[in-house]
Each structure stands twice: as C-alpha cells, then as structure tokens.
Amino acid sequence: MPIMNINGRPADNGKEDILPKHSAWELIDAILIINMDGSTARWKNISDNLDGLAPREKIHRISAVRGTSLPGYQEKPWFTQRTGKRAVTCAGAAGCALSHAKALRFAKGHSDWNIILVLEDDAQANRNEWQNLDGQLADFIQRDQKWELIYLSYNENPKWAGETHWSNIFHCSGVLGTASMIIHRRMWDKLLEHLPDESSIWPWLAGNKAVDYWLKTQITPFSEVYYISPAPMHHPYGEISEITGGLTAPPEQHAAVRIQGKTWAQKYSKLNLCILRTKLTFERTIRLLRRRIWGFRGRRK
Numbered sequence: 001m002p003i004m005n006i007n008g009r010p011a012d013n014g015k016e017d018i019l020p021k022h023s024a025w026e027l028i029d030a031i032l033i034i035n036m037d038g039s040t041a042r043w044k045n046i047s048d049n050l051d052g053l054a055p056r057e058k059i060h061r062i063s064a065v066r067g068t069s070l071p072g073y074q075e076k077p078w079f080t081q082r083t084g085k086r087a088v089t090c091a092g093a094a095g096c097a098l099s100h101a102k103a104l105r106f107a108k109g110h111s112d113w114n115i116i117l118v119l120e121d122d123a124q125a126n127r128n129e130w131q132n133l134d135g136q137l138a139d140f141i142q143r144d145q146k147w148e149l150i151y152l153s154y155n156e157n158p159k160w161a162g163e164t165h166w167s168n169i170f171h172c173s174g175v176l177g178t179a180s181m182i183i184h185r186r187m188w189d190k191l192l193e194h195l196p197d198e199s200s201i202w203p204w205l206a207g208n209k210a211v212d213y214w215l216k217t218q219i220t221p222f223s224e225v226y227y228i229s230p231a232p233m234h235h236p237y238g239e240i241s242e243i244t245g246g247l248t249a250p251p252e253q254h255a256a257v258r259i260q261g262k263t264w265a266q267k268y269s270k271l272n273l274c275i276l277r278t279k280l281t282f283e284r285t286i287r288l289l290r291r292r293i294w295g296f297r298g299r300r301k
C-alpha cells in the first residue's frame with residue numbers, strides 16, 4: 001500500500017499534491033433525506049444532528065412512500081393468510097425501495113448535480129468520525145474517477161473488502177443497510193433501470209426481498225462500490241424501525257476485512273461474475289415463484 005501523508009492521502013512520489021483540499025460536504029451536490037409525511041420528530045432529529053455539520057442549503061426533503069397505501073397491499077397473490085402480521089413489514093420494505101427510487105429520480109431532475117448523499121431519516125452522523133475521516137473521504141471522491149457508491153453506514157460487516165490507497169476506505173461487494181449512501185451520477189441510471197415503480201413493486205419485492213438486500217446481491221458485486229470504516233454515520237441505537245417494527249441495531253465496528261488485489265481479481269473475474277449473476281437470477285426467480293404461489297411468508301416463530 002502506498003505511504004499515506006498526514007491527511008490520509010497517498011503520497012505521490014514526492015510530487016506536490018495538486019488537488020485542492022476540500023471537505024466531503026463541499027463535494028456533495030445535494031443531501032436528500034427520505035422522511036415520511038407526519039414524521040416530524042424524525043425530521044427534527046436528523047435536522048438537529050446535521051446542523052452545523054452539513055450545508056443547510058444542500059438539504060432536500062424527499063417525501064417517503066407509505067407502503068400500506070400502495071395498490072395491491074393485502075391483496076392476493078402476494079398477501080395471504082400465510083403472511084399474517086408481517087404484511088406491515090413487507091409494506092415498509094416496499095415503501096423503502098420506492099422512496100429510494102423517488103430520491104434518484106429527483107436527483108436526475110437536476111442536471112448540475114453529480115454527487116448526492118441519500119439519507120434515511122433515522123440516520124445519525126457521528127461527528128468525531130466525520131472529523132477524523134472527512135479529509136480522506138474528500139480526497140477519495142476527487143481522485144478515484146470510477147467509484148459509483150460509497151456506504152457511510154452498514155448493519156453488518158461488508159461481505160468482502162479490497163484495499164484502496166486510502167487507509168479507511170475499502171472496495172466491497174455488498175453490505176446491508178441503506179441509511180446513508182453517497183451515490184455518483186454514474187450509478188443513478190443503473191439503479192433506476194432495475195428499481196420498481198408502484199405497478200411492479202410487489203413482484204419486485206417478492207424476488208428481491210428488500211432494497212438493501214437487492215443492492216448487496218444484485219448490484220454491488222458488479223459495480224464500483226466502497227465503504228468507509230469506522231462508519232461515520234449510524235442508526236440511533238434501540239429505536240423502533242418503521243420498516244421492521246423491531247429495534248434498530250448499531251453498525252458493525254469490527255476491523256475491516258482486507259483482501260489482496262490478486263485475490264480480489266480472482267474472486268471477481270469475468271467468469272466468476274458470470275457464474276454469480278446466473279446463480280442470483282435463478283435464486284431470484286425461485287423466490288418470485290414461491291411468493292406468487294403462497295404469498296409473502298409470515299414471521300418465523
């Protein structure tokens with residue numbers, strides 16, 4: 001790994017760093033916060049949390065989609081007696097997927113935007129971590145011209161991680177969690193091409209489970225996706241999730257899994273990716289057929 005300078009930037013063989021020093025907030029064109037109408041307490045919490053940290057003029061509220069109001073909710077073939085009380089959880093997952101699609105479409109309407117930060121309204125910034133990692137994140141955003149998505153928080157250890165020239169930023173093939181993601185314009189159409197609308201949401205959900213699982217399995221192994229560790233954002237611990245109805249969990253803070261470049265290249269060779277894509281398509285099709293026949297399954301006892 002190249003020698004890092006005092007700001008976490010890779011040394012450039014003694015050459016002067018020609019890129020201007022920025023904060024990551026300066027490089028992010030817009031901050032899109034997904035917030036349910038009527039969830040004023042959550043809006044206040046995240047607004048207070050970002051106050052004095054993120055530029056207020058860049059913040060935009062995206063009205064979240066309420067899954068229980070979608071056409072087809074509680075109707076066959078997707079909802080049956082087998083689904084039971086878990087129907088509300090399915091509706092939450094549907095609304096989450098549609099809300100993220102809505103945020104991306106909103107971003108596409110602004111031709112002068114290239115980099116957006118999408119936040120769910122229960123995300124919270126860890127100011128100490130931001131202070132420690134901000135310069136490194138900004139330098140990565142400027143220097144790496146291939147990245148498409150950067151996870152700022154996650155609910156588990158990344159599935160795989162490959163080293164970069166930045167000591168706290170890792171190439172990954174997927175994590176769970178969509179609470180806070182920096183997404184480049186390079187990725188917007190790729191995501192929108194496969195995200196559902198209201199007419200296709202239930203079969204999409206039947207095959208893909210949830211938007212974070214879909215990103216982890218169907219998108220990120222084939223894209224330039226990274227995460228930063230320790231996570232500079234997280235869920236507040238112990239609050240009730242509007243999607244699952246359960247308690248929110250803290251992000252994993254374990255040491256990053258590091259894989260050498262050669263190992264990464266072997267695991268994600270064109271042949272192995274082709275095999276993986278075929279496997280994932282088969283699994284998604286089987287899930288879809290099962291849900292169409294029996295409906296969404298209920299909560300396991």
